[in-house]
Amino acid sequence: MPDRPTVLLPIRILEGESVPEGVPELLANAHVVLLGYHVIPEQTAAGQARIQFEDRADAKLEELGETLADAGATVEDRLVFTHDGQTTIDRVNKEVDALAILVPNAVGDVEDVLVAVRGTVGSDRLARLVAGLFGDRDLGVTLFHVPEAGESDADATTLFEGLIERLVDSGLEESRIETQVSRDADPAEAIAGAAADFDAVVMGETDPTVVTYFFGMPADQVAERFLGPVLVVQRPPPEA
Amino acid sequence: MSQPAPEGTGQNVEGETPEPEPEAVTDEVTEHADAQLERTIGLTGGLAIGIGTMIGAGIFVFPGLAAVEAGPAAALSFVIGGIIAMLVALPTSELATAMPRSGGGYFFISRSLGTGFGSIVGLGLWLGLVFASAFYLVGLGHYVVAVLSEVGLALGAVPLAPHVVLGLVAGLALTALSLGGTENTAALQNYIVLILLVIIGAFLTYGGLDALGVFGRTRAPEPFFSRGIVPVFSTAALVFTSYLGFAQVATLAGEIKRPSRNLPLAMVGSVLLVTVAYALTIIVATAALGSGRLGTAGETAMVEVARALLGFPGAVLILVAGLFATVSSANASILSASRSVYALSRDALLPRRAGSVNLRYGTPHVALAMAGGPILVLVATDQVELLAEVASFLHLVMYGLICVALLVLRRRDPDWYSPTFRTPGTPVLPALGAVASFGLIAFMNLASILVGIAIMIASYGWYRYYAGSVELRGDF
Numbered sequence: 260m261p262d263r264p265t266v267l268l269p270i271r272i273l274e275g276e277s278v279p280e281g282v283p284e285l286l287a288n289a290h291v292v293l294l295g296y297h298v299i300p301e302q303t304a305a306g307q308a309r310i311q312f313e314d315r316a317d318a319k320l321e322e323l324g325e326t327l328a329d330a331g332a333t334v335e336d337r338l339v340f341t342h343d344g345q346t347t348i349d350r351v352n353k354e355v356d357a358l359a360i361l362v363p364n365a366v367g368d369v370e371d372v373l374v375a376v377r378g379t380v381g382s383d384r385l386a387r388l389v390a391g392l393f394g395d396r397d398l399g400v401t402l403f404h405v406p407e408a409g410e411s412d413a414d415a416t417t418l419f420e421g422l423i424e425r426l427v428d429s430g431l432e433e434s435r436i437e438t439q440v441s442r443d444a445d446p447a448e449a450i451a452g453a454a455a456d457f458d459a460v461v462m463g464e465t466d467p468t469v470v471t472y473f474f475g476m477p478a479d480q481v482a483e484r485f486l487g488p489v490l491v492v493q494r495p496p497p498e499a
Numbered sequence: 500m501s502q503p504a505p506e507g508t509g510q511n512v513e514g515e516t517p518e519p520e521p522e523a524v525t526d527e528v529t530e531h532a533d534a535q536l537e538r539t540i541g542l543t544g545g546l547a548i549g550i551g552t553m554i555g556a557g558i559f560v561f562p563g564l565a566a567v568e569a570g571p572a573a574a575l576s577f578v579i580g581g582i583i584a585m586l587v588a589l590p591t592s593e594l595a596t597a598m599p600r601s602g603g604g605y606f607f608i609s610r611s612l613g614t615g616f617g618s619i620v621g622l623g624l625w626l627g628l629v630f631a632s633a634f635y636l637v638g639l640g641h642y643v644v645a646v647l648s649e650v651g652l653a654l655g656a657v658p659l660a661p662h663v664v665l666g667l668v669a670g671l672a673l674t675a676l677s678l679g680g681t682e683n684t685a686a687l688q689n690y691i692v693l694i695l696l697v698i699i700g701a702f703l704t705y706g707g708l709d710a711l712g713v714f715g716r717t718r719a720p721e722p723f724f725s726r727g728i729v730p731v732f733s734t735a736a737l738v739f740t741s742y743l744g745f746a747q748v749a750t751l752a753g754e755i756k757r758p759s760r761n762l763p764l765a766m767v768g769s770v771l772l773v774t775v776a777y778a779l780t781i782i783v784a785t786a787a788l789g790s791g792r793l794g795t796a797g798e799t800a801m802v803e804v805a806r807a808l809l810g811f812p813g814a815v816l817i818l819v820a821g822l823f824a825t826v827s828s829a830n831a832s833i834l835s836a837s838r839s840v841y842a843l844s845r846d847a848l849l850p851r852r853a854g855s856v857n858l859r860y861g862t863p864h865v866a867l868a869m870a871g872g873p874i875l876v877l878v879a880t881d882q883v884e885l886l887a888e889v890a891s892f893l894h895l896v897m898y899g900l901i902c903v904a905l906l907v908l909r910r911r912d913p914d915w916y917s918p919t920f921r922t923p924g925t926p927v928l929p930a931l932g933a934v935a936s937f938g939l940i941a942f943m944n945l946a947s948i949l950v951g952i953a954i955m956i957a958s959y960g961w962y963r964y965y966a967g968s969v970e971l972r973g974d975f
Contacts, residue, residue, distance in 0.1 A: 299861050300680065300861050300862055301834070302677045302678075302680075302862045302863060302867065304753065304838055304841050305529070305753070305754065307855075307856055309536060310845070311856045312856075316534070317533055317534075339528070339534065340537065341536075341539060342537065343537070346537060347537045350528075350537070
């Protein structure tokens with residue numbers, strides 16, 4: 260069995276956010292970094308909030324960690340008091356070099372997973388995640404690709420073949436892998452649309468641009484419409 | 500990564516002990532045993548806090564008050580204030596990089612000179628900020644009155660002066676916003692400071708060129724020392740309130756990213772920038788109107804300067820800028836005062852519940868009330884110069900002791916003291932900083948000095964009564 264892939268699971272620990280149903284099973288083969296964070300207003304010093312809330316937050320975090328561990332995951336937890344949630348998620352993500360961040364939404368039994376493939380760049384981490392999480396599990400994996408303008412179906416097939424070979428090498432049965440191509444102009448739209456037939460989505464992170472600044476990251480758009488768990492594969496940390 | 504600061508020991512009369520110190524401090528977090536505290540303020544944020552706190556007073560409240568006392572040489576008063584601030588900002592930077600923790604000057608002094616001095620400075624810092632906020636709010640009141648009279652509304656028939664009523668309303672509103680507001684306003688504060696800098700920059704450039712005679716207006720030049728030399732120093736003592744903001748950056752040291760780089764840059768940078776801006780403002784203002792007319796215009800003299808230079812649009816621009824600047828100064832000081840209360844309660848010098856956080860909004864309601872309440876009382880007194888001087892007095896005591904703390908730590912060089920920024924010119928410059936800080940106090944009004952001393956004695960008395968066995972000083 261391949262190494263356990265590291266997945267970052269950020270939870271707003273004191274706002275009633277919890278590990279949604281089905282997520283512990285989804286992450287059974289992962290090494291989960293459970294990040295409990297609490298966003299405090301500027302008027303409050305982070306240390307001030309710690310004195311008051313640490314015990315409660317710690318107990319909650321432990322409880323959530325046990326749920327994940329009971330399902331089979333190895334768990335490492337962090338408790339952070341912060342004025343800016345995104346800064347905290349980004350920092351911890353960099354520190355633990357997570358393969359993916361999970362946008363936690365509830366799910367029933369996971370039987371079919373949609374894996375959005377952008378290109379060869381980053382497919383190494385995508386393959387490691389998918390093989391690590393689902394390699395020995397009895398579920399279907401559908402590779403999904405939205406070709407760019409000028410990209411032929413043959414190109415898409417080549418892309419799929421490379422990835423399938425890697426997944427099979429890492430222990431995934433070839434019979435469980437399917438492929439699907441969409442010609443939608445908007446990849447986020449296409450993924451969200453296709454996701455309706457699946458239980459969970461794996462997709463890549465997008466570089467921030469002017470468009471993502473105004474309309475949000477495709478991963479967030481998908482998570483918002485799909486309402487199920489989305490694993491967002493992270494870029495490798497830049498070489499120092 | 501710096502060494503953990505010394506642990507506090509002992510307990511107060513309620514049996515509370517100082518909170519344990521964090522295990523480690525890195526560029527990005529303060530590491531406690533089971534939790535991390537994220538550092539979220541960058542260099543821009545640090546500069547905005549320093550500049551935003553300072554610029555309100557020096558440019559928009561003091562020019563009239565200062566010019567009438569010292570004449571055009573009031574520019575020199577501001578430069579003297581700036582030099583003293585710089586002499587203190589350098590040691591403060593060194594201490595802050597060695598102990599990047601909330602509480603700033605209070606934290607450094609309690610860890611190096613002991614709990615007695617720590618209490619005097621800590622309680623003094625809280626009350627000093629309360630006096631400063633009240634001063635900014637009275638200034639704000641004057642600006643609102645000026646805005647209203649500009650649109651033809653005169654307020655009258657109230658038992659209190661209109662600007663006091665408006666100052667009270669603003670103080671109440673700011674406290675309420677801090678209590679219930681959960682929106683993060685850091686970005687907003689940065690933009691306000693940027694807009695202020697643009698307005699002030701444009702105004703000073705135009706006014707400076709005009710003062711040089713570029714636009715062909717000629718005026719009878721006023722002698723630089725038109726009021727003599729001694730008032731230059733007493734005015735420096737008065738306007739020193741315009742230089743309190745850099746210490747606020749140190750108060751937030753626990754929340755600043757890459758503290759060893761950002762803390763010194765933010766403190767030294769903001770002092771440099773405002774010193775230049777203040778001195779230029781006085782030069783432009785006295786050239787445009789003369790000290791006598793500036794004095795008559797009082798707290799909103801800058802509006803008259805802008806009117807003389809640029810007509811009605813100029814007056815409106817400066818009015819708007821003055822509103823923003825005084826609000827941002829008052830707000831920053833209220834928040835810093837609340838942080839100081841927290842730092843004291845963490846060390847068991849005030850009841851732990853004084854730093855407690857409201858479950859609904861996540862805001863420190865007790866500490867904010869302990870800032871907002873006394874501020875309102877002080878605003879009602881309407882004693883602008885007394886408020887400013889007492890605020891300066893309490894800060895100057897802290898500044899002097901910061902310099903002493905630096906000298907003590909350098910001499911003893913304990914294991915836990917490993918600053919990444921080192922003050923140049925030690926021991927001469929810090930010693931000079933201490934002498935100058937304490938010396939400036941001598942130029943204040945007797946009333947301000949007496950109020951300041953009374954607060955120091957009361958602070959020490961509180962420590963002996965409430966937390967006599969608490970020891971915060973590190974091993975030497």
